[in-house]
Amino acid sequence: MTTIGPTARHKTAMVRSSLSRPMGLALADGIIERETTVFDYGCGRGGDIRHLQGLGFSASGWDPAHRPNAEMISSNVVNLGYVVNVIEDPIERAQVLKSAWSLTRNVLVVSARLIWEARELAGRRVGDGILTRMGTFQKFYDQSELAAWIESVLEVKPLAAAPGVFYVFRDEADQQDFLANRVYQYRPRIIIDPHEEYERNRENLAPLFDFLTAHARPPKRGELTVEAEACVLDASGTLGRAVNLIYQVTDDSHWERVRIQRRSELLVYAAMSRFGRKPRFSQLGPTLRRDIKLHFGTYRDLTNQGDRLLAAVGNRMMVLMSARSSELGKQTPSALYIHRSALGELSPILQVYEGCARVLVGVVEHANMVKLSLTEPQVSYLSYPTFDTEAHPTLESGVVVNLQNLSASYRDYRQSSNPPILHRKEEFLGSESPNRIKYGRLTRSEILEGLYKDPSAIGTRQGWQRVLQQHQVEVRGHRLYRRSSRPD
Structure with missing residues (x-):
């Protein structure tokens, strides 16, 4: 391995105008709560500290270059944000991780840069990373590599929060509560009688x-x-x-649907909890224990059913049959596409299928569409930023998770002159989404106009525009017009 001299680590510290991605995730996930103390290990210029304090949280931090004299304070949440990837010495890298863990009372948040972020970085390969033109070092990780490294150093299995971000819990009950709350939920619409x-x-x-x-x-x-x-x-x-x-x-029937839904959620949780060491019933939080006892009678009954559910996900025919019988989502010959907001309405087997990918990469921010492949064990998280505002939104980016080789890859369509687009948006939504009617009305108009006769011709923006031109129509808002006409 090439020996690396001193690197300019202090140059990697960013001036932040908002919370960093890891701290923003921790706040959104409920890791940071009102009474939580936060310590930022390797805080750089202290941007996260200032933003958290401005929000009313107790936050402090230390940095070898910018706050070398600050006190190391044991805290509920410790953030090790994009620190390990700038340390060129693997032994020091592990020591820093252990040091941050020693300060952690509840949750350690670890983040690092991923391989796909290195594509546009100029530099030369040294050691296990890249020495940039600025004289800084960057170690880029594969998602599963980062998880395995954290576990090997701390001897605790981390949970993926998002690509490049992991949570490491001190307490098993807190970890299981987090896992249970992460199951996608669906709440049936309810009618309340006048009273x-x-x-x-x-x-x-x-x-x-x-x-x-x-x-x-x-x-x-x-x-x-x-x-x-x-x-x-x-x-x-x-x-x-x-x-x-x-x-x-x-109505009593509403609460019966709620009961069925809660049983389903607990089953999905039980299946997903098997990716770590099976927790003992006594290690679960009191609320989760009460839910299990009421809805399943015994913990063993729940875990046995969860194991069978997880085994079913490994059977491609079971996944295919479940997808083909789904009343939600857009069916294609090779996949089922669904909006993220509707995942909680899928069958438990499909929820666990998606959940297996989420165990590896966490929640992919900004991805609002999920593609469940039916030909290979693969889940894709797709970002269509204008889904709610444009009738035929374009694909901006995607994270593809291969469950067979436990890999994740990133695809960027932002510079594409001819990105993929969506049609029939109503098919992706949940059964009670208020937009299904509006989107469906546009789809029927487009079908009547003959715009869908050749599906292979309309899958991209340029192809769709050619078909619209041929038929002398245009889409404005979520309505179809003749080019010579004007909306009322």
Whole structure:
């Protein structure tokens, strides 16, 4: 291995106008909460510290170049943000990871740059990374390589938060709660009967209503926040009376659908939890234990069913049959496409199929479409930024996860002169999406005009424009017009 002299690590510190990606994810995922203390290990110029403090959080940090005299403080959450990738010595790299972990009370957030980010970087190969023209070192990781390295150093299996970002939990119960909450959820639409007392107390009862909807059971004492419980008691006097009031203004069939949905979510969680060491029932949080006991009776029954579900995902015919029988998503000869907002409505086997890819890469930010391949074990996360505003949005980027070789690759279409586009947007959405009617109306107009006669001709922006030109029509908003006509 080539010996590397001192590198200009201080030059990699960025001036941030907003929270860094790892800290933004941790905040969105509930890793950072109101009472959480945060320590930024290798904080650079301190941008994350200032932004977190501005949001009211307790945050501090240390950096060898910019804050060398700052105190190393043990904290609930420790951020090791894009630090390990700038350290040229593998032994020092591991020592820094261990040092950050030693300060961590609850969750360590580790992030590093991925291989696909190196494509436009100028420099020369040295050691296991690249020495840039600025004199800085960059080690680029494969997603699975980064996960394996973290586990080998800390002897704890990390959870992928997003591409290049991992969470390492101290407490098993916290990790399992996080996994359970990460299952995509679907909440059936509900009709509330008119009731004067309920309407008068609707806002105060909202936390209780949300709990019933999420867990398909009333809460035990302490499962609502102190503030939420006070609001409920103020509205109805007792928790039991408040629960009865909610049941009084809603239909029993709705809560039966909620119960079925919660069972499905727990099954998906049980299947996904098998990617790590199976936790003991006593290691689960109290709310999760109560849900399992109510909906499955025993933990063994849940885990046995979860194991069977995970095994079914490995059977290509089972996945194919489940996809072909799905009433949601757009069917193609080789895949099922679905909007991310509708994933919770898929069958458990398809949710676990997608979940296997999420175990590897985490949540791909900005990806609003998911492609479940039916010809190979592969899931793609696709970004169509203008999905909600354009009738035929273009593909901007995608992350492709191959479950056979545990690899992830990035595809960028932003510079393409002829990117892929979408049609029939209503097919991607959930059953109760309010936009299905609007999108479906446009699709019917386009079919009647004959625009879909040759599907191979309209899959890209240029091809679609040629077909529109041939038929002398144009799409404005989500309506089809003759070129000579004008909207009312």
